[in-house]
Amino acid sequence: MAAKEYLKLLGIDVSPFAIGVHMALVMKGVNYEYIAEDLSNKSELLVSSNPVHKNVPVLIHSGNPICESLVIVQYVDEFFTGAGVPSILPADPYERAIARFWAAYVDDKFFPAMAGIVLVPTEQKRVQKVKETSAAIELLEEAFTVCSKGKAFFSGDSIGYVDLALGSLLIWIETIRRMCGLEIISASKTPRLAAWAERFGETAAAKKVVPEADQALQYGKKLQAAVSAAATSKSK
Amino acid sequence: MAGGNGELKLLGMWASPFVTRAKLALHIKGLPYEYVEEDLGNKSALFLSSNPVHKTVPVLIHNGKPICESSVIVQYIDDAFPGVGTPLLPADPYERAVARFWAAYIEDKVVTSWAPVFRVKTDEERDEAARQTLAAVEVLEGALKECSGGKGAFFGGDSVGYVDVLLGGLVSWLKANEPLTGTKLIDATKTPLLAAWMERFCELDVAKAVLQDVDAVVEYAMALRVRLAASSAANN
Numbered sequence: 080m081a082a083k084e085y086l087k088l089l090g091i092d093v094s095p096f097a098i099g100v101h102m103a104l105v106m107k108g109v110n111y112e113y114i115a116e117d118l119s120n121k122s123e124l125l126v127s128s129n130p131v132h133k134n135v136p137v138l139i140h141s142g143n144p145i146c147e148s149l150v151i152v153q154y155v156d157e158f159f160t161g162a163g164v165p166s167i168l169p170a171d172p173y174e175r176a177i178a179r180f181w182a183a184y185v186d187d188k189f190f191p192a193m194a195g196i197v198l199v200p201t202e203q204k205r206v207q208k209v210k211e212t213s214a215a216i217e218l219l220e221e222a223f224t225v226c227s228k229g230k231a232f233f234s235g236d237s238i239g240y241v242d243l244a245l246g247s248l249l250i251w252i253e254t255i256r257r258m259c260g261l262e263i264i265s266a267s268k269t270p271r272l273a274a275w276a277e278r279f280g281e282t283a284a285a286k287k288v289v290p291e292a293d294q295a296l297q298y299g300k301k302l303q304a305a306v307s308a309a310a311t312s313k314s315k
Numbered sequence: 316m317a318g319g320n321g322e323l324k325l326l327g328m329w330a331s332p333f334v335t336r337a338k339l340a341l342h343i344k345g346l347p348y349e350y351v352e353e354d355l356g357n358k359s360a361l362f363l364s365s366n367p368v369h370k371t372v373p374v375l376i377h378n379g380k381p382i383c384e385s386s387v388i389v390q391y392i393d394d395a396f397p398g399v400g401t402p403l404l405p406a407d408p409y410e411r412a413v414a415r416f417w418a419a420y421i422e423d424k425v426v427t428s429w430a431p432v433f434r435v436k437t438d439e440e441r442d443e444a445a446r447q448t449l450a451a452v453e454v455l456e457g458a459l460k461e462c463s464g465g466k467g468a469f470f471g472g473d474s475v476g477y478v479d480v481l482l483g484g485l486v487s488w489l490k491a492n493e494p495l496t497g498t499k500l501i502d503a504t505k506t507p508l509l510a511a512w513m514e515r516f517c518e519l520d521v522a523k524a525v526l527q528d529v530d531a532v533v534e535y536a537m538a539l540r541v542r543l544a545a546s547s548a549a550n551n
Contacts, residue, residue: 131420131454145412147419154412172394173380179387184368218368 086111087139089125091118093295095190096148097136098288099247103152103167104138105284106238107159149182152243168240181222181233182244189215190248193263196255197303200310212263219245220269227271231278238282246279247289254295258303321378323348326362328355330535333385334373335525336484340389342521343475344400386418389480403477414477417458417470421481424451432496433536434543445498449505455482456506463508468515475519483516487527494533 088104088111090097104111116125116135128137128144138145138154145151156167168175192215195208226233226241233241252263266273279285325341325348327334341348353362353372365374365381375382375391382391393403404411428447435441462470462478470478490513493499503510516522 140409143409145409145416147416150412150415150419153415154408157408157411172391173377173382175394176382176387176391179390180382180384183384183387 085141088113089116089122089128089137089139090114090135091116092290093250093298094135095247095251098250099148099243100136100138100151100155101288102238102243102247102284103155105287106165106167107155108164109155109159149186149244152240156240165237166239167234167243169234177226178234178240181219181226181241184215184222185219185241185244185248189219189245193248193251193255196261197258197299198306200306200313209261216263216269216272220272223271223275227275232275238279238284242275242279246276246285249276249279250289250292250295251299252276253292254299257292257296258299322376324351324376325349326351326353326359326365326374326376327372328353330527330532331372332485332488333371334484335487335527336385336480337373337375337388337392338525339480339483339521340392340403342525343403343480344392344396346392346396346399385484386422386481389477393477401474403471403475403480405471405476413462414470417455417462417478418481420451420454420458421478421485425455425482426485429492429500432492433540436544436547441496445496448500449498452500452506452509456509459508459512469512475516475521479512479516483522483526486513486516486522487529487532488536489513490529491532491536495536 086104086109088097088101090101090113092115101113114122114124116122118135121133124139125135125137126133128139129146132146134146136146136148136151138151140154140158145154152167160166168178189212192208192211196205196212199205199208222241223233227235230236232238233245238246249264256262262268264272264276280289323341323346325334325337327337327350329352338350351359351361353359355372358370361376362372362374363370365376366372366383369383371383373383373385373388375388377391377395382388389403404414425448428444428451432441432444432448435444458478459470463472469475470482475483489500501509501513517526
């Protein structure tokens with residue numbers, strides 16, 4: 080494998096989107112350089128590599144930028160192949176469609192509901208987001224049974240596309256528990272996902288990439304403070 | 316062979332731009348299929364059991380197995396029938412990533428900003444939605460320049476590709492926007508490349524076979540608006 084400058088990942092430690100991509104790179108066993116961005120002071124490299132969204136994660140491969148976390152994960156999966164290299168998406172077209180469907184569900188339905196718990200300004204809206212999150216995680220609990228077919232992960236014996244999409248959010252699921260006592264995944268309500276979450280956290284890639292929940296807690300408190308400040312100034 | 320001689324059934328609703336995407340992909344690949352028009356006010360058992368999560372169209376059923384979400388369906392059609400017709404996604408992983416990036420942009424920025432235009436109640440909300448949609452369309456103009464690279468006429472280059480299909484499914488609604496709301500979304504004076512793309516796209520045999528009649532879409536949207544207004548008045 081070529082030098083580290085070949086692959087550069089721009090991210091922030093607590094971004095679930097960056098975590099997913101980062102874990103994909105670790106799973107593939109490729110050499111890369113990880114650059115932690117300061118989103119309040121975005122680097123020239125970040126802004127020029129992702130002019131549309133100006134956000135993390137961005138993977139720069141031999142100078143070519145790739146943006147949007149699930150797009151990057153698919154790119155990494157398709158580019159880095161070969162004997163002994165694990166696949167992230169399944170080979171079978173139908174199984175791929177199922178994986179894409181559930182990853183999209185996590186991204187489009189579960190994540191906004193979950194993020195909303197921290198980000199919405201009123202209690203009424205928060206209650207709504209909690210309901211939506213609850214409904215979504217129930218569906219994901221069922222999806223796990225169907226997808227895993229009795230194995231350890233959504234993808235089977237080792238982590239794959241949907242595992243990355245949902246697993247990268249676990250740090251924030253824990254952070255929400257610490258911030259407001261809400262257990263989105265629990266042994267009583269979502270036993271299969273609770274067990275899966277533990278296994279996910281034990282994987283080599285998760286251990287290497289996912290930071291301590293405390294880091295996310297600090298970030299979460301800042302986000303919540305910003306939301307309250309914005310809400311207060313709006314009502315003036 | 317992945318696709319086999321299996322039966323393809325598409326559950327849809329004529330006005331839906333997402334269904335149109337699936338039809339476009341099937342026609343471009345030259346795949347025969349059975350089309351079933353669903354009555355969304357009286358959903359069939361097949362429909363509900365095929366898409367229990369979202370209960371929306373389109374649903375593609377291949378050999379009895381359902382695939383949901385228009386972008387997942389279009390990718391499935393491409394993956395499952397590799398030797399058939401023209402590929403929708405390019406072979407090169409980087410070019411695929413670029414196509415997927417713009418596909419995500421269309422969903423997250425164009426469709427998400429635009430959908431509320433047909434649902435919101437105040438002129439102010441409608442104007443804001445229109446403003447955001449126009450801003451996103453302008454970015455797409457830049458994307459088309461980049462993707463077609465002077466090489467060809469479409470996002471896919473010389474022939475239609477994944478992004479063309481996803482945007483192409485929206486064309487009748489893009490045209491309907493002006494009579495419905497007064498805002499022209501694809502304006503030759505503001506986004507000349509997209510305006511030319513739209514004309515070129517509509518000249519294709521597949522477009523002529525599949526795209527909805529714009530007047531019919533306008534009528535449908537107006538009736539929908541009346542129904543929504545009536546039901547919200549009833550709820551007040």
